[in-house]
C-alpha cells in the first residue's frame with residue numbers, strides 16, 4: 001500500500017453501499033483510477049464537493065498493491081463543471097468526454113497530454129457557447145493517444161499518398177481514407193470532402209490552437225461528426241451512449 005497524490009477529473013460515480021461511493025477519475029499522473037470514498041453519501045462528508053461528475057479535484061488515495069479497491073482519503077475541489085449557462089449541448093458533450101475517457105483508457109496508464117486536453121475542452125465548454133471545434137480536437141487527441149488516429153494523408157488500401165480528389169471514402173475498420181483507385185473495390189460508410197480532411201489535419205496538429213481562425217461549415221461539421229462517430233463505434237464495438245446527443 002502506498003499514499004498517492006494527484007489531480008483528476010471525475011468520470012464515473014457508482015454507489016457502493018448505503019453510505020459509500022466508488023469514484024472513477026481520470027488523473028494526470030496515473031491515468032484512470034477508481035477509489036472507494038467511504039461515507040461519501042453522508043451529508044457534509046469530507047468529499048461532498050468533490051463527488052460531482054466532471055469535477056476536477058486534488059486527491060490523495062491509498063493505492064492497494066493487489067486486488068481490492070484503492071481508498072480515497074482526501075479530495076479537494078479545484079473546479080466544479082458548470083457548462084455555459086443555458087447550453088444543454090455543452091453538458092451532454094461533457095458527459096460524452098467522461099464516457100470516452102472511461103471507455104478508451106486503462107487503469108494506471110497515464111496520458112498527461114490527454115489529461116491536459118480533457119481539462120482544456122471542459123474549460124471551453126464552461127466559457128463558450130459552442131463545442132464543435134473543441135470537441136473534435138479532444139476526440140482527435142484521445143485517438144492519437146491510444147494509437148487509433150485515422151490516417152489522413154495516405155490511402156488505407158495501397159498506402160500511397162492520397163491524390164487530389166473532391167472527396168474520399170472513409171473506412172473506420174481500416175482506420176483511413178481510400179484513394180480513387182482503391183475506392184472501387186472497398187467499402188466505407190462515410191464520404192468526406194477535401195476541405196474537411198484539411199480541417200481534420202489542422203485540428204489533429206497539436207500546435208493548432210482553438211483560438212486560431214478555422215471556420216467549419218455545417219456540411220463539414222456533419223462529415224466530421226459522422227467520421228468520428230463511426231470511428232468511436234468501431235473501437236468500442238458499440239455506439240457511444242452520448243452519441244445521439246451530438247447529432248447535427
Ligand SMILES: [Zn+2]
Pocket residue numbers: 155156157158159160178179180181182183
Ligand atoms: Zn489506394
